[in-house]
Amino acid sequence: MSTNPMDFCTSQLDGEVILRRNKKEKFEDPLTIHELMIETATKFPDLIALGTRKQNDWETVTYIEYYELCRKAAKSLLKLGLERFHGVGILGESCFEWFIINIASIFAGGISVAIYPKNSFQVCRFIAENSRANIFMVEDDWQLQKIFKVQSHLTHLKAIVQYKDKITKKSPNIYSWDEFIDLGVTISDEILDRSIDAQKPNQCCMLIYTMGTTGSPKAVMISHDNITWTVRAVLQSLPFTHPPDNPEILVSYLPLFLIPAQIFEVWLPISIAASVFIAEPEAMKVQESLLKILRQVRPTSFCGIPEVWQGLQEKLNTDQMASTILKRNIFIWAKKVGLRRSLNPDAE
CATH class of the missing domain: 3.40.50.980 (Rossmann fold)
Incomplete structure (x- = not known):
């Protein structure tokens, strides 16, 4: 028996829909x-x-x-x-x-x-x-x-x-x-x-x-x-x-x-x-x-949006420019280490 395509959706708050199931998915x-x-x-x-x-x-x-x-x-x-x-x-x-x-x-x-x-x-x-x-x-x-x-x-x-x-x-x-x-x-x-x-x-x-x-x-x-x-x-x-x-x-x-x-x-x-x-x-x-x-x-993960990342980047740049040469070099080194770690979390 064929399924009516409309059974997969509803606009009624008390309605029910047919759930699509993919056999390849590992979900229960x-x-x-x-x-x-x-x-x-x-x-x-x-x-x-x-x-x-x-x-x-x-x-x-x-x-x-x-x-x-x-x-x-x-x-x-x-x-x-x-x-x-x-x-x-x-x-x-x-x-x-x-x-x-x-x-x-x-x-x-x-x-x-x-x-x-x-x-x-x-x-x-x-x-x-x-x-x-x-x-x-x-x-x-x-x-x-x-x-x-x-x-x-x-x-x-x-x-x-x-x-x-x-x-x-x-x-x-x-x-x-x-x-x-x-x-x-x-x-x-x-x-x-x-x-x-x-x-x-x-x-x-x-x-x-x-x-x-x-x-x-x-x-x-x-x-x-x-x-x-x-x-x-x-x-x-x-x-x-x-x-x-x-x-x-x-x-x-x-x-x-x-x-x-x-x-x-x-x-x-x-x-x-x-x-x-x-x-x-x-x-x-x-x-x-x-x-x-x-x-x-100190979250283990962080969900950012473009405006937040941009704001954090601007603050880092401002702080870096206002720092001494030593602190600037530490900033640059820390960002490189952070990037490397993000790209390869399992690296030592």
Whole structure:
């Protein structure tokens, strides 16, 4: 029996697609996001998963704590009335809470909807309606005010959570992060597990919206398999290490509303039990902020983009020109050694 080509794609949030299978691939069966995460949390429960800056020190959570936090947040989303295949809008800069909300939205059977923080309230309204968002997670009062302006038009919206800073004016169905995270205490593990068990790799779990296009943003539907297959494909091409051998240490600084950033800073680290240290939001703009965290964390791998590499090169050139002849020669020697090592990592 022939397969209809249209069965390989869908534009319905609750739709399912046929997964293309290549017999030459070494991959095992398709995975859901939950399967990807619980495998790592079970194998490496005590390894550091996330680190976030708190005053002058790093606060970390292990993989089992990371997993349990995502489950706890997922229960709270269900308590607030999140429906299957309805959106959870995440409006704010990348941070520790962003990681938790993103995964919890999927665990709870919803759709994680990453939103560009600088979007206008009109664009936020379109995305909320387009994704049928039941819940909006906003970073601060500035983002909260955007949703307030269009709240009366959002027929699916049930609650808003401000996950950073103090809420300036309390209103019904507005929650702080602390209030939100404790809401799901009455939701049993069995209820959450039913939601998780109903999920399939060929179903949508995330919406990524385009920027800079004419007209309204266009939604790109991302399935569980889109993420987990891509992660496994990347791992076949790049020489990341896995526990128990030298776990990877990574830095998250790219904006997570972009899917490449999520692959390299959220999903790939989970698959290899890497430790991810989250930079401050200004790291992309303030070069010193990024350099500071790189010096502190000393990542084993670094995902750079052209603007970052260019900025680092300009800073190196400036520092080199301002140095003594001896330091300049050390700069030149160090760059040659670094290049040689990068081209041949196994060299002594």
